[in-house]
Amino acid sequence: MPDKMETIAHMPTRAGFSWGILVKSLMIITSPALIALIPAVALDALSLDAFLYSYCTILVITAFILKPFLANISSLTQYVNNLAEDRQLEEPSFKHLNTISDLPAALITLHHSWEKKKKHTASLITEYGTLVDSLPDILIMCDKDQKIVRTNRMAREVFGQNLAGKPLIGIIPNDELLNGIAAVMEERRGRSLEFHTDLPKPCDFRAIIEAFPAASAEGIAAIITLNDVTELRRVSKMRADFVANASHEIRTPLASIKGFIETLLGPARNDPAAQEQFLTIMGEQATRMKNLIDDLLTLSKIEMNEHTTPDGKTDILQVIRKEKEAFSWAAQAKGMTIKLDIPDDFPPVLGEENELRQVMHNLIGNAIKYGNANTEVIITARVTSALPETPHFAKLHRGVCVAVIDNGEGIPRQHLPRLTERFYRVDSARTRTIGGTGLGLAIVKHIVNRHRGVLTIDSVVGEGSTFSIYLQAYDQEE
DSSP: OOHHHHEEEEEEEETTTTTHHHHHHHHHHHHHHHHHHHHHHHHHHSSSHHHHHHHHHHHHHHHHHHHHHHHHHHHHHHHHHHEEEEEEEOOOTTSSSSOSSSSHHHHHHHHHHHHHHHHHHHHHHHHHHHHHHSSSSSEEEEEEBBBEEOOOOHHOOOOOHHHHHHHHHHOOOOOHHHHHHHHHHHHTEEEEEEEESSSSSSSSEEEEEEEEEEEEOOOOOOOEEEEEEEHHHHHHHHHHHHHHHHHHHHHHHHHHHHHHHHHHTHHHHHHTHHHHHHHHHHHHEEEEEEEHHHHHHHHHHHHHHTOOOOOEEOOOOHHHHHHHHHTHHHHHTTTTTTEEOTTTTTTESSHHHHHHHHHHHHHHHHHHBOOTTTTEEEEEEEEESOOOOGGGGGOOOOOEEEEEEEHHHHHHHHGGTTSSHHHHHHHHHHHHHHHOSSSSHHHHHHHHHTTTTTTEEEEETTTTTEEEEEETTTTOOO
């Protein structure tokens, strides 16, 4: 029986308190009445039955009055504990005493205010997290031991997932960066630096390191922002190389012309044969310089418009036929023939006619220049669904492929990726001899890029080369 009574005494009620608390409270509150009644029984002023009846009545009335107070206090205690420990909060129940005091209303107002502020804080955290994740630069936060605490999405895309807790040296093993972070933590003053790393791939980064301005619950001590400047450095180097190459290409014919002029004004002043020879060479050098300047201007114009996609309709078959006729004399001079393998009902393409004419002019001209004498240049065109993997063709079911095939010496495979670079030549001496500027394929590449197409180059040494351009058909269906 005692065990059963003890179990009942500690059984929780709906109000959230135990019966044991109620019993103890009743015993304390009713003890004055009990002390007053016991002497009355001892002096026979009050019978035992009357004593029991009176005391039980006092217990019941006191319990009836006390129970709502204890229920509210228990609910309030549970709510405050949950509030302190940041648990999931439920509105405290004050249904027993919701009209006799301002405390229940005040606590309910506190609950709603806390929930509102908690939701607002959670919303701010989500917004800031989204903002940090949307930054285009890499963001890494580390503690005083240079262990990663938090990263943004770009950092995870570059260096991998689950970076938190890992030493920064294991992700970016660069002493210059690590020493810079240590100096910032010590001096509490930001700094920027540039460094190179080979992990996860060779990259050049510009780092901005700042000390965390306040104590962080997560232990964040420094914030590192990394900006990938690999492409910027590559473009800068390409620009410097372009200026140097262009200067060299222009300086060479100018120096030649200047030398011949000095010779004509001096030793060859009265030598008609030498004058004729030198003037012919000067004309060739002037033509070479003019072609170079024309190609540079053309390339500059194409690059300025490269972000706009042509939307015209071009009869590519007619363009190819006209260019074939234009090069017929050059082909005959080398004993070469130009063969077309194109159906008469070939569909038009999406593009600008003058630019596509220049593409075919450069490709056919190169095939004749670098093809072996007494061979055949073949131009094919077909509609194909086997398109190169590129975002521009991702939604297209079919496209157009035009290929120019020569029978020349071929190009070693290691040179193929760089053929479309400005002034890049496999054999500089031979290119200059046949009058090339080193810009033809660069022009082709930029025009094809503007048309959202693809240029591919295949070559076998000793057999020849194939230059293919993939374009969108004018009536293509996505």
